[in-house]
Amino acid sequence: MKHLIDIKDLSVKEIDDLIEVAKDIINHRDNYSHKCDGKKLATLFFEPSTRTRLSFEAAMMELGGNVLGFSEASSSSVSKGETVADTIQVVGCYADIIAMRHPKEGAPYVASVKSTVPIINAGDGGHNHPTQTLTDLLTIKCEKGRLDNLTIGLCGDLKFGRTVHSLITAMARYNNIKIVLISPDELKLPEYVKKEVLEKNNIEYVETKDIEEYMSELDILYMTRVQKERFFNEADYIRLKDYYILNKDKLKVAKNDLCIMHPLPRVNEISTDVDDDPRACYFKQANYGKYIRMALILKLLEVK
Template identity: 55%
Template structure:
């Protein structure tokens, strides 16, 4: 795919490594020469449709668009919109895509962005779909790593916390497996271990990975530590959440065993998994990460809006199988009109929306 034909951003898998590096280079150019881009999106409108709470991602996108000279519409509480009246995702997207030149959407249902792209006349940018993917956070992470570490290859990355529901973790692993020499240390409780479909990606890429039950033991061997919070909103009960939170906490004492070149990332918000005494450590990059994210999103918006016009009317694909996805969090569980789209992988059917595998 040529970047000039980037209609949607659902998953960074859409892009080649070379195209990802082009986006990183563009973000760097914007960061160093902001005035050269301040009118790039003049006359363009971006809609931000946030079906669940967000601070950094939503404000980062809004700021990015304003700095490019564009305008922003949208909502951050679906209870104040027709969604609360039962409006389908299809109808919301069809209407809003008639108003905006690009749509940024966050939705708690996995595969929602892919579903929205079927019906939108405007490009869709996935700002997080449940516990599935978060490609623009991953682009933020890549821009941060490239600037802070000077490379994206041969990095040993520790991922700590909620690896089961952490869409940022899933997206980052899937992308980093494409860079040579990537290896991973998975630090979580058994209940919050990485899903099988993400492990399958690592196995298929031939990436080395190990599991660790102790943050202290893993730290000395890491180039990067990617901390995540235990996400209360992903748990069925408060009791289950309370059993998991606070298991892994990074503090100044633990950091004594880490190397001087370690970089600490976190998609934020943090709760109690990184103590405030770490903030002043030169290895802490998570606040710089939020600024890099704004430039990463400026590069993405600019690239999409300067691409050739996408078809105004897309042909909706027919169902490929009579099955329905078995993932209870998949968008197809609530938007029943969606065609059943799957790809075959051995004796498995992989849902094209959420990547969940089902035995044939």
């Protein structure tokens, strides 16, 4: 039995296979509408996250399966002091697969050790969110046609942004990837990610504060939100939250086939005037998220 706790749990081949299945689902949706008949997905959301939960639930429903679960810890036995291991063993009696979000980092790993059914990490604190990374990879593959030979700009909160760290980790396994790190000094990519991922894999990278400096070279521009909940000092958040605002003007020098991505939700970092630009891919990205989750559910349930 396989779980997905960390994107590194999947080999490049397994990721490529998931992407191929997701693409096939997009093109032949009817072929998959009864693949999970009679199967149940439990969505255990110990902290709220509407879009990720809905994406998982929609994915299971489109496969013909059913969903059950809770959307916040206060409506579960956790509020009575139950451990993650106990909760997971009970839910394993009722569901065939579990997607779990938890505010504490490492909780899905603890669940996977005790679980009798596959566990999918749907986000644990600021740690991992592997299905977001799979979503990003499917988006890049579908929009660019490849996962190698790419120059990727990552912009915004590179310090706390788990999606950025996971995406860098995943992309480091492909050939000829160049990374442009765009952030204010206070939100730069942590040194350990540079050393243990970029430098260890000989990935070429540059750092800049100027979003326009390398704009003309980018194949992908991955924007991120400055997250209020990561700051202890509100003044720092207010000073940094609008540091980057991508608008049509800044995109003038960008390539015609640039792919603009964002894990959503956005606040101000992408102006709404960019939404109509054909290079804006962030809503398509949310849609791809459902299809890669469908492919993942099939893989973990070993449904052919």
